[in-house]
Amino acid sequence: MTTIADIIQHLERIAPPVYQEGYDNAGLIVGQASQTCTGVLTCLDATEAVVAEAREKGCNLIVAHHPIVFKGLKRLTGRNYVERVVIEAIRHEIAIYAIHTNLDNVYARGVNSAIAERLGLTNTHILAPQAALKQLSIYVSPGEADELKARLNEAAAAKQQPGTAVRLATIGAGEAGALVKLEVTFHRAQQGSVLRTLSAFGELDYQLHSLEQPSAQIGAGLVGELPEPLSESDFLAHLKSAMAVHCIRHTPLLDQPVQRVALCGGAGGFLLPQAIGSGAQFFITGDYKYHEFFDADGHLVIADIGHFESEQFTIPLLANILKEKFGNFAVHCTEVVTNPVRYYV
Template sequence: MPTIQAITSHLESIAPLSYQESYDNAGLITGDVNTAATGAVLCLDATEAVIDEAIAKGCNLVVAHHPIVFRGLKKLNGKNYVERTLIKAIKNDVAIYAIHTNLDNVYYRGVNAKIAEMLGLKNTRILAPKKELKKLAVLVPEIEVAPLRAALFEAGAGRVKGGSDASFAALGAATSAEGLHALFKLEVLYSSGNEGAVWRVMDSFAPGAPFEVSALENHSLEIGSGFIGELPRALAEEAFLAQLKKTMKAGVVRHTKPLGKPVKTVALCGGAGSFLLPQAIAQKADVFISSDFKYHEFFDADGKIVIAGIGHYESEQFTIELLQDIIAEKFPTFALHLTKVNTNPVYYL
């Protein structure tokens, strides 16, 4: 039976907490990481009903996409749904873990990747990449290159778009008071979110080795906001919007006026992503899919793109299936339950 720590550590190997936005509160909200996990309920929102569901199923872990606590709490007396949920979870020893914008911001197996998969997009890439890349160059004897490189890859270094485990090594002559020494220069790229893991590897495999770290101006290909990709074949705007509504099980799709052009390039962002509209336009997307658009933001399409607004819940509802896949690959016999509770607070006539 894995501990809560083991499960959350695996999740963070995919979506490190350092990838979350500054306003976010991803991570363990309640609970003891050293407790053995009896099972987990996966959900978008940890509500009272979800905690009840976890208790009924004998699960002491709830993994939610949205953190139930965003801001500091000064009191915990049950006056609102947040406090009541926390009290119930604590009383019943149910840990609540949130994996939010850190999962939104990863290219591999993130929220937006799941949406793109549902829509059948190809040639996908991050819509607004972040400048998070660093390069490590370390000098080691030839015998140490392979184990060090393997450990760095395991720590998340060496990932490039379209694959992983990329590095560069070159033989050179290092000089010292003792003379010339044959050393290999091993170089790998890594994202800032993996920095802690990279330095743990260095401490274990290459303590005292000469090294250099460079912050790169390159945008990371695996960290950032939103996604953009292409449909296998172009669709008429009305046909694409109808397909979007069906695929995402949306009660309604709010959209700007069709432009009379085929849809081939699609930009998207799970959750509230209206801030990415300028990037979608700049990258010549035909449609931008997200949620929580305000009335005046629809004017910003300005005849350059079709905005397709679906519900916040609808845009992220398949995240729990993504979480199930991620956890099950590491812990195949661990009890995982997709919540049966519809936590969407929005209803449609």
């Protein structure tokens, strides 16, 4: 039987929790991982209507992009929508799992890659890469070296992200009192696995530090190119159609062809300097405030398509990720539009 833990394990191979931002609360928020999973409902927001929909569809796991709980709850009295959602989920034994900025920050099959695919962008890469590598150095006796080397190599390679390099080196016997020095370089997502492996060999002294080398697979935003340049008005029409948006708020057009496009799903205004530095003609994101639009300053066009609108295709993205792994398992996309913003046109 497929358990909720099985579902979570697969999702975390795609977007390890260690890649979430410090303010985030991604992970299992409500429910027990040991439960047998009867079905999955994917959504952006776990609202009361989504919990009711999960019940109707026979799903006891909701996989949401946004965490329903960001801060600690001191009471569960139903006084606001967050508390009511948690109460309803617990009452009906429905688990809620959030996969948020960790999914934002992965290149392969992440939120931003889904947007780039909708827009037909090519030659894409992370807009603001993060340093994601760590290095462990340890001295062991020659008799332990071979086994530890093999075990560390296995631990470091587990869930390895595409394009990353795992290196393990043995540096001379006779150093540090006839000990053998082992070094392993790994993605920070594997740190827990590496340290658990190390602990099985008793109390060993080691050094662990972060490397400054940025990863091509981990970071915020995305930049890519259109197959052919478009006029600004044609690109806006393409953007509106491809992303199924009602309207686009944007800064003044600059009367230049559009080929390079930077983007960030959700609230990505913090990436404007990187978008400008990338040479993009457009920067697509959501949640821009009035005064922040001035920061475009003639460098590019900021296009705010809305927070929900920029991330709405994360819903089928998550469903497809799960369907590929669990082919005979019920995975549904929510039919509830959870966008709290309405447009009068």
